[in-house]
Amino acid sequence: xxxxxxxxxxxxxxxxxxxxxxxxxxxxxxxxxxxxxxxxxxxxxxxxxxxxxxxxxxxxxxxxxxxxxxxxxxxxxxxxxxxxxxxxxxxxxxxxxxxxxxxxxxxxxxxxxxxxxxxxxxxxxxxxxxxxxxxxxxxxxxxxxxxxxxxxxxxxxxxxxxxxxxxxxxxxxxxxxxxxxxxxxxxxxxxxxxxxxxxxxxxxxxxxxxxxxxxxxxxxxxxxxxxxxxxxxxxxxxxxxxxxxxxxxxxxxxxxxxxxxxxxxxxxxxxxxxxxxxxxxxxxxxxxxxxxxxxxxxxxxxxxxxxxxxxxxxxxxxxxx
Amino acid sequence: xxxxxxxxxxxxxxxxxxxxxxxxxxxxxxxxxxxxxxxxxxxxxxxxxxxxxxxxxxxxxxxxxxxxxxxxxxxxxxxxxxxxxxxxxxxxxxxxxxxxxxxxxxxxxxxxxxxxxxxxxxxxxxxxxxxxxxxxxxxxxxxxxxxxxxxxxxxxxxxxxxxxxxxxxxxxxxxxxxxxxxxxxxxxxxxxxxxxxxxxxxxxxxxxxxxxxxxxxxxxxxxxxxxxxx
Numbered sequence: 167x168x169x170x171x172x173x174x175x176x177x178x179x180x181x182x183x184x185x186x187x188x189x190x191x192x193x194x195x196x197x198x199x200x201x202x203x204x205x206x207x208x209x210x211x212x213x214x215x216x217x218x219x220x221x222x223x224x225x226x227x228x229x230x231x232x233x234x235x236x237x238x239x240x241x242x243x244x245x246x247x248x249x250x251x252x253x254x255x256x257x258x259x260x261x262x263x264x265x266x267x268x269x270x271x272x273x274x275x276x277x278x279x280x281x282x283x284x285x286x287x288x289x290x291x292x293x294x295x296x297x298x299x300x301x302x303x304x305x306x307x308x309x310x311x312x313x314x315x316x317x318x319x320x321x322x323x324x325x326x327x328x329x330x331x332x333x334x335x336x337x338x339x340x341x342x343x344x345x346x347x348x349x350x351x352x353x354x355x356x357x358x359x360x361x362x363x364x365x366x367x368x369x370x371x372x373x374x375x376x377x378x379x380x381x382x383x384x385x386x387x388x389x390x391x392x393x394x395x396x397x398x399x400x401x402x403x404x405x406x407x408x409x410x411x412x413x414x415x416x417x418x419x420x421x422x423x424x425x426x427x428x429x430x431x432x433x434x435x436x437x438x439x440x441x442x443x444x445x446x447x448x449x450x451x452x453x454x455x456x457x458x459x460x461x462x463x464x465x466x467x468x469x470x471x472x473x474x475x476x477x478x479x480x481x482x483x484x485x486x487x
Numbered sequence: 488x489x490x491x492x493x494x495x496x497x498x499x500x501x502x503x504x505x506x507x508x509x510x511x512x513x514x515x516x517x518x519x520x521x522x523x524x525x526x527x528x529x530x531x532x533x534x535x536x537x538x539x540x541x542x543x544x545x546x547x548x549x550x551x552x553x554x555x556x557x558x559x560x561x562x563x564x565x566x567x568x569x570x571x572x573x574x575x576x577x578x579x580x581x582x583x584x585x586x587x588x589x590x591x592x593x594x595x596x597x598x599x600x601x602x603x604x605x606x607x608x609x610x611x612x613x614x615x616x617x618x619x620x621x622x623x624x625x626x627x628x629x630x631x632x633x634x635x636x637x638x639x640x641x642x643x644x645x646x647x648x649x650x651x652x653x654x655x656x657x658x659x660x661x662x663x664x665x666x667x668x669x670x671x672x673x674x675x676x677x678x679x680x681x682x683x684x685x686x687x688x689x690x691x692x693x694x695x696x697x698x699x700x701x702x703x704x705x706x707x708x709x710x711x712x713x714x715x716x717x
């Protein structure tokens with residue numbers, strides 16, 4: 167320690183004595199902190215693993231429900247895309263009246279296609295389809311009503327219902343059938359499902375906050391000597407908090423990774439029977455996984471939660487100067 | 488450098504640790520703070536560090552009233568003061584080198600600059616060859632020297648020591664004091680709390696004696712009369 171040695175190597179200081187750290191140096195310090203956090207996590211593998219598993223399972227539940235919801239939703243989406251209404255005319259109405267209604271419906275924006283099925287057409291279709299042509303031709307009177315076959319674009323369920331009501335109100339129309347009534351129920355179930363996922367996310371996010379917060383609290387308690395020394399030799403609160411925030415971030419992120427892996431394993435496990443079941447409803451249905459966007463959200467969200475949990479813990483338990 | 492004006496300090500619960508203490512330590516001066524256990528030596532040092540706050544009076548360090556330093560500025564104030572503790576306060580989860588480097592890391596030094604300074608400090612206390620060891624493997628005297636290296640690595644203007652030789656045998660204690668004198672010779676102001684009268688009366692420095700929180704004696708060593716400020 168020669169007194170003659172200059173201080174030029176020291177970082178620049180403002181007049182107040184406050185330190186200005188260059189961005190590169192600041193990044194390097196953070197990198198060291200992150201590396202140190204990971205090393206600490208892996209220096210106590212059993213403890214760390216247990217904590218991470220708890221966080222992972224807590225995150226797994228909402229992720230699982232989300233996947234379930236998105237798999238159910240594909241039924242809703244597919245069917246509303248081909249939303250269909252069948253409207254039957256009264257017997258005592260004329261073809262001309264029918265055609266004028268058809269014309270007016272064809273100009274309706276909500277409707278993709280309107281097929282008019284006259285009584286004769288209905289009879290022919292039925293005869294072809296049933297193979298009972300001979301029987302039918304012996305009937306004195308055509309018992310089948312004329313009908314409209316209306317297809318809607320992927321416009322959601324509100325249009326279907328509104329249109330169905332309008333048609334019911336029309337005096338030409340005897341009966342309106344929305345074959346997809348159950349769609350409404352599905353949609354409502356899905357909405358309920360979304361809400362449940364949201365509630366679960368909120369509750370389990372809180373659980374993750376507490377888990378990480380408590381782990382960080384224990385670590386702070388174990389390192390109280392170090393914090394005391396740091397405090398006496400002039401470490402700022404931010405500097406002392408930094409390793410714990412990084413620890414929280416690592417906990418959260420790795421917990422998210424575990425949740426993702428568990429979910430992937432579960433999907434792999436149920437893939438075969440689930441695909442078989444879905445295939446029964448049509449080849450276009452497939453088992454949907456988390457997808458990269460939701461995966462990214464899961465990882466970022468869990469990392470953020472971990473950081474937040476650590477922040478809360480640090481603000482409560484890090485000694486004041 | 489350090490001026491106490493009628494400083495009193497009362498702990499919560501009513502115990503008065505310091506009673507109207509006044510003295511001034513000149514820049515570059517070295518003084519011993521002595522008195523029985525519980526006389527208030529540690530409290531006085533803690534007040535300078537601002538880990539204890541005053542109930543009365545004021546302390547000026549480099550002309551600045553330290554009670555007025557904001558909480559945010561305290562860390563930066565503490566960086567200008569080196570502290571040596573009786574129990575070393577070393578961290579046993581890292582090497583000697585990392586222990587000494589701690590104040591520089593906090594201060595944001597670049598690695599290469601930090602390395603130079605840490606080695607210089609370790610060289611000064613004679614432990615350069617042990618930089619990679621864990622401090623727990625060192626003897627008490629060596630650990631104390633690591634603590635001193637850490638206290639001086641940032642080249643503070645002021646060095647405080649609280650019973651730095653409390654756990655050492657007389658020979659090692661004398662070595663540590665010699666080390667302090669060397670730092671004092673390059674201009675560091677020093678206040679060393681010690682109850683080891685046998686040792687400190689042999690060293691020719693100012694002696695402040697506390698008794699039950701009161702400064703009862705403030706004597707310049709006879710050979711140094713009038714040489715307080717340099």
